[in-house]
Amino acid sequence: MKLKLVDISYKRILYFALLILLTLNVFDSAAQQRFPKPEFETGHTQPPTLTPEPRAELLEIIDVGVLILSLSLITWFILKKRSRKGVFWMSIFSIVYFGFYREGCVCSVGSLQNITLALFLPEYKIPVTVIAFFVIPLIYTLFFGRTFCAGICPLGAIQDIFVIKPYSLKSWANSLLGLFPYIYLGLAVLYAATATDFIVCRYDPFIGIFRFNGTFFMLVIGGIFLLTSIFIARPYCRFFCPYGVLLNIVSRFSGKHMTITPTECIQCKLCENSCPFDAIQKPVLVNVLDNRRTTVKRFIQLSLIIPLLIFLGGWTGSRFHENLASVNPKVRLANVLLEENNEINEDTQVEIDAFKSSGNTEGKLYSEAASIVKDFYTGGWILGGFLGLVFGLTLAGLSRFQYRTDYTPNKGTCLSCARCMDYCPVRPGKETEFTID
Amino acid sequence: MENNEKYLSKNEQFWQRIVWIAGAFSFIICVLIIVNYAQINRLDPINTEVINKLVERLNQNPEDNELREEIREMDLLVRKAYFTNQWQIRTGGYMLLIGVAIAIIGLQVIITNRKKNPQISDTRDQDLLQKQKITRRWVSLGGTLVVTTALAFAYLSHQSLENRFEIAAEGEPQEIEQQNISTEETVSESIDEDVADDLPPEQTQVVADNQNDSVTESTILKEEELESSVVTTSSEPATTSGEDSFTNFRGPGGNGISTQKNIPENWNGETGENIAWKVAIPLRGFNSPIIWGNKVFLSGAEELRREVYCLNRNSGEFIWTAKVENVPGSPVKGPEVANYTGYAAPTMATDGKRVFAIFSNGDITALDMDGNQIWARNLGAPVNHYGHSSSLMVYNDKVIVQYDQKNLAQILALSVNNGETVWSKTRDVKISWASPVIVNTGNRMGIILAAEPFVISYDPDTGNELWRLDCIYGEVGPSVAYADGIVFSVNDYSKLAAIKIGDTPEILWESEEYLSDIPSPVATDKYLFLATSYGVIVCYDAKKGTILWEHEIDNTIYASPMIVEDKVYLVDKQGIMYIFRVDKEYIPVAQPELGEKIVCTPAFAEGKIYLRGYDHLYCIGK
Amino acid sequence: MSKAGENNRLDRRKFINKTVRYSLAIGVCGVGAVLAGKASKGELVWQLDPAKCVQCGRCATNCVLTPSAVKCIHVYDMCGYCDLCSGYFRVNTKDLTTGAENQLCPTSAIERKFIEDPYFEYHIDEDLCIGCGKCVKGCASFGNGSLQLQVNHSLCVNCNQCSIARDCPAEAFSRVPADKAYSFKGFNRDELI
Structure with missing residues (x-):
């Protein structure tokens, strides 16, 4: 049962019924066009469709x-x-x-x-x-x-x-x-x-x-x-x-x-x-060098715990990967769809509607989201490991110094x-x- | 030297003043911009609810010129404010830039002109080692903090997302496969039973065999047999006999032919003559009533309220009213629908144990016969500029949903038990408003759907496409009609096509003389009856396509004609029922009036007509 | 410890520095070269595919520019010049006049001009258009779909990451070659020219 603008467009319907009869062949060949483009008797010319060009490529090279x-x-x-x-x-x-x-x-x-x-x-x-x-x-x-x-x-x-x-x-x-x-x-x-x-x-x-x-x-x-x-x-x-x-x-x-x-x-x-x-390094005075031995020892100790820090960082990163992954729009959408009791605001509703009308199946979305989360798990390990390394190196670097007489940047x-x-x-x-x- | 210094300090004073002035100027501009910004957020022209509400009010009273003027003024005001605001912010931005630039130039001039005395720290420097030690501590502390925060967050919100997604991803297709297997079994069983009730043994054999796709010879059934084999859509006619029932839109199979008898021909809505009862329905809906046993069901909705009503068929008393709420995935906002479609256009369907209802926002629900929700889900808000209107259909243990929306046209079969998708097919057609028809097309059951540009038939058990034909265009509203191996499809701006289905469907005849855009046609083996929305009733020769007669009435017709015994029942928008013979001439039987506007197709049960007007449900009969 | 030892150490440091420097240089250039090998030939610009667009309205709000660089572009070749234009009028409009109560466009950016019976021409004032897509939705559902949302390249600043693309629910945005900067649904410009 469909109800349409019949009362209002009565005239138009008759008109188009006539039009369609006249231009039946055209209509068939271009079935997508609901209303054929008119041919103006008054000689009106249609304005051009404006499509301004993007910035010239030359300028990018410049x-x-x-x-x-x-x-x-x-x-x-x-x-x-x-x-x-x-x-x-x-x-x-x-x-x-x-x-x-x-x-x-x-x-x-x-x-x-x-x-x-x-x-x-x-x-x-x-x-x-x-x-x-x-x-x-x-x-x-x-x-x-x-x-x-x-x-x-x-x-x-x-x-x-x-x-x-x-x-x-x-x-x-x-x-x-x-x-x-x-x-x-x-x-x-x-x-x-x-x-x-x-x-x-x-x-x-x-x-x-x-x-x-x-x-x-x-x-x-x-x-x-x-x-x-x-x-x-x-x-x-x-x-x-x-x-x-x-x-x-x-x-x-x-x-x-x-x-x-x-x-x-x-x-x-x-x-x-x-x-x-x-960023100016002051001269390192000679009296500091007296403690050289303990410093070197500490440097070696700290260098040795770097692998441990990398592992700790990596492990933490891998635990944290879901929080990192929840930024991803696909993961978020999959999560919203999966949890039916989630509160849905208008914004997520737009996304759900767009997804449902896109023709993609939920199964495909879920498997994509799963693989993204998996990537984030690996990424979490690497990110955490990297940060562990950075912290370790910083700590070790803070235990060493060079003998310097001058003010240098x-x-x-x-x-x-x-x-x-x-x-x-x-x-x-x-x-x-x-x-x- | 002294002079120079004096000059310098004078100069500095000058610049200081400039910096103060520029700074104050920038500050004021900054505050103004922020105030402006707050305003622009309130003045979002895209979502001026006030204007939209006023326009809605105007639609209800189109003659209210004062209101019209008010809208125009407000619209101008809002747009003016919006663009002025933007202009102000842009100009403000430039002024702020100039102000800040002057202040910065002043400050830079002051500090470059000031005598710079290099600072040499007198205090002894902290020991480098001491410094390093403190820094190490802070770095370790920082690191620990980062790790603990990350772990705390991770454990607080741990959801094992990956697993859940994987399970969900694997779960989806598997579920469907299992469902398919199980339903196929039950279907073939129940079909056997069903058909066994209705048909002679040989016939059963043929139909059952065809279910298994093994029989190749086409059997042309006689008319009576066909009529009887139009599917009675219930698989379990348990408590009540299907005879008192009218389970979906346009009767059995949705084909517009009722098997009822002794239907009244005369009544009068104004005097109440022959009206058994009349009940006001709380929420409006343009769906037709359906009937099971002594109950009649219908639905109604507003933008955010959706209800299903169950009435006693004999007394007209409300047995229950079920609110459809808290449907998972249901959109917060109602869809935009045309007011001539409304929020509850699709007719419900029942299998005798449950009733099913779908609404314009994509909510579909199953209720038991006492109004308790069995399941409910949202199919995704349909992108439909008039509003979703395809009615539901039950086939064995599946609810068939035609879901042709703008971006994705689909047909879905949902399990009656839990609402899960048993099968679904994406359709390469445009949006449509027609409803499915399920008929036995000679040797097999077929769902027949019409939407630009195809009429397509699907196997109701598996969803496999059986055949298709490119013959319908435009915004398809009418459902198809079927009789004696011929499918009739029609739409406005398109054509009327009679499709002879067989191994390869072909167009038997076409006509463009009278086209319908809302009422669906109805056919027997000899005649095709068509009502156009602008008020012409036409009878075609079903086999040849010649016009046998046409009859013009002065009113708009939205409801579809129904064939009962040897009469056609067709109601126009004014509520006048045209009852005429199924014959090669226009032989009017009666023309009773109800006195209320009607766009819904009537339902028939046990010598009574159930007719829904804009606001009331009527039971006609003694 | 002699000066020679000190010098030696300095030399060694210099050498290491140099080695690392050149290997880094080779590394960076290498990555650059490898990527340049498969880089796009011409410049790329952001554009949206009207076939995927669902007219959610985010183009109007999520662009870094206010008003948005996404505008409604009228493909006149597809237009049916309807009197009852569903891109111009609100859904339930009864009288087909240019009154504000009838117009769908929130900023009144569409001009309606009578050409000859029964044709009307619709022109979009791009200064007023905010890219909300209401008219596009209207035209697509009842008309020919000649109104389409497109990124206007005289306005677009071609961000490294388009902020609309990021939030587009239909994933309609992508980078396209600058010489094919516009894509219309159901209409190929090149065929006509």
Whole structure:
């Protein structure tokens, strides 16, 4: 029994009945079209369907070119010119170009997820520009230190100009908070590898600011990060950025890292508190070396428990895998469908309806969800093991030190912002002019 | 030098002022944006419930011009507010950017111009080893915290998801297979019994054999035999004889032919002449009543209320009212339906032990004869712009559901015992509003469904497709009619097709003269009766397709014609029943009026007619 | 301990550093090269498949942009120019006028223009369209389905991970080659041109 708009469309029915009789052949051949396209007697021409073209491909290539050029330029400013001003203006350029003009996408920080997904999911098509944005900063960092972080990354640059009155953090706080990026990186890789989500992009705090658009929540978070940056310099770069972890590791092996002094350190201590990121290593005095034996012993002990920590971490991760997996939309949907007494709100209802009308069977969904949960179990082991390793290495690293006479930047955490250089009284070729009593 | 310093401090004062002003400006803008944001959330134009409610009210009183003006004004107001708000936020964003940029420039200028005295810490540095020790402690503490939190969460919410999913995944198809096996056995048994009651022994043999697909010769049955072999859909006619029963939409098999006798021909709704009783039904529904024994069942629903009613067939008293609630998976929001379809368009069905009802939101339920719920489930809210309206049908121990919705057209067979899917088939057809017809098509039972572009027949036991024909288009409302090996399918904007089914179904004849979009046709071996919704009754020669007669009435017809003995009963929307002979001429028998609007097809039992108007259920007869 | 020993150690460290550096460089470039080998040839852009779309309304709310970059695009070639347009009018509309009480579109973004008896043309004002898909649903259920939701590429910022794609219940979003940036249901543009 069907009831239809008969009262209203009576005329129309007659009209179309006639029309169908007239155009029966057309109707048969194009049975999908319920109402045939009219032929206008008044000679009316139909307007075209507008389909604006996407951004030209050439511009994407130009983006890569701009990246390479600006990276080269800022590296030159830092290493050759030793100019903080140059770095500052490059930051402004980057905020304007990569930030406001390109609206913060694609950025190197997010690209690591595309790379992960492409490695784990062979059918995923990764754009070449994304690969370029991932590889180029890494290579530059490998040879010249984190010049990318200094002022090319728009996320870093926008925080950097907010650095007004930085306070130095206690070294334990720095180390402890410095572990968070590893957790964030681990989660980002796990969720990207399981094709669940790109969490780094989802929780990118500054992209909303660059776009003048975004969810209220993310804009507020971005504002908080920027305001924090006035007192605690670059909080996102130091305590969140997952790409920073990679750059940190790579930078430790960098060939020509920037130095505080152009020639030789005279140990004037002037630069000691100049770094807003607490990345200057002070000289290690000889009297510390007296305790060398106990230190070495502790180092060996701590190194030995690393495997144990890896196992503990892995085990914990594997226990935690269901919580991790419940972020996955398929797992969530399967869970909702399986638990019939679940409270269903309108949002999940939309998903259930869409699923039911998609023609996929529940059995297929369940088996897919089961295999995703299984992946998360493996992923949980790996993530936990990785974090165990990171904690172990950090602990072991905290038990060793190098004999150092000079003030040097910590090659891992130094962001090459070139602030410290201005504090160094030594000028190239003029070192003899300046002496200290 | 002094001059320079003075200049510097003056300069600094200037910049300080600028920073203060810019900072205050940015703060104010920031607050304004947040306030604006809070407003925009309230002003979501997509979900202006107020306007929607007003429009609904207007639909009920279309003449209310004041209300119309009110809607227009409010609509303009909401849209204006929405776009102005967006403009404000965007402009505010730019102003905030400028403010913050100026403040930052000022601050940067101040700190670069300020004399920087490098700080040299006087206090002796903490011992490096001491520092490392403290850091180690903190890192260990942090690590322990992370591990304990993770474990605590893991154990608190442990669900062994993987296992459960795997079991569920494996469970699904296996269950269906087992079900299939068991039902096949019971079906063949019960079919044997059923048929044995009705048919001579040889016939039984043929039908039973055909069930096993072993007989190839086609047996053409005589008309009487066919009539009697139209399936009585109950498998267990236990307590009551099927004769007093009318178990589903359009009678046995859904084919529009009732086996009842001594049905009244005269009544008058206004004077109450020949009306046994008349009862108001609490919730509206455009489904027809069904009958088992001395009980008559029907359903009614609103957007969020769904009820099944059971009345005493002889007295019209309510025996029970069952609310259909807490159905697992039922959507929180009611579906959007056209008000001429309503929320309870599909007619119920019964197997004598249970009654089944389906509603516009996809809820289907089985109740026992005392109104207790046996099972209930949701089939997924149908995507249907008028509202779901296909009626239910019971075949042996299965409820057949035609579920042709927009994105996924399906036919499902649910177990009468627990509602689980015994079989289901995805249909490559468009959305439809027709109901299934189950008939014995000569040598086997077949479900026949119509939806653009196919008329398809399914095996009711396994769901296997038996045949299909590309011959129907548009939004199919009428169900098919069947008689003597011919299926008649019709829809508006399409054609009327008589399909001769055999090994290869073929179109016997076609016509486009009169097409129906709501009432289903009904056929005998000689005649096909068709009612169009715009009020023309037509009789075709069932074999040749020539029009034998046509009769125009002035009213709209939504209900389907029914054949009882040698008469056709057809009720129009005004409540006038046209009773005429099954004959090659239009021979009216009577034309009684009920005086209430009617869109439902009547049900017949033991010399009585049960007829549902918009608000009342009538029992006609002495 | 001599200066020579110290120097030796420094040299060794330098050597290790160098080895690690170059192996890392080779590693990173290698990964880049391997991925570049199977990377997409051209640029990719986000687009939704109208055949899968269920018009849930999330396109309007979940885009990073407000209003959304997803808009209703009118494929005029498919349009029947109906008087009673089910994409334009609410379901129970009785009088076919442009009154606000009759319009389905919440932002009144569809303009209805009389062409000749009985044809009307419908034009979508993209500045007003918020991509809620109400008209699309209406047109698909009763009309020809000429109104379709599409990502408008002059607006889309082509996020690395489209936030609508993530929440689309029908999984209708995917990356498509930039030279085939639009996909319409039941209509192939190339065939006409």
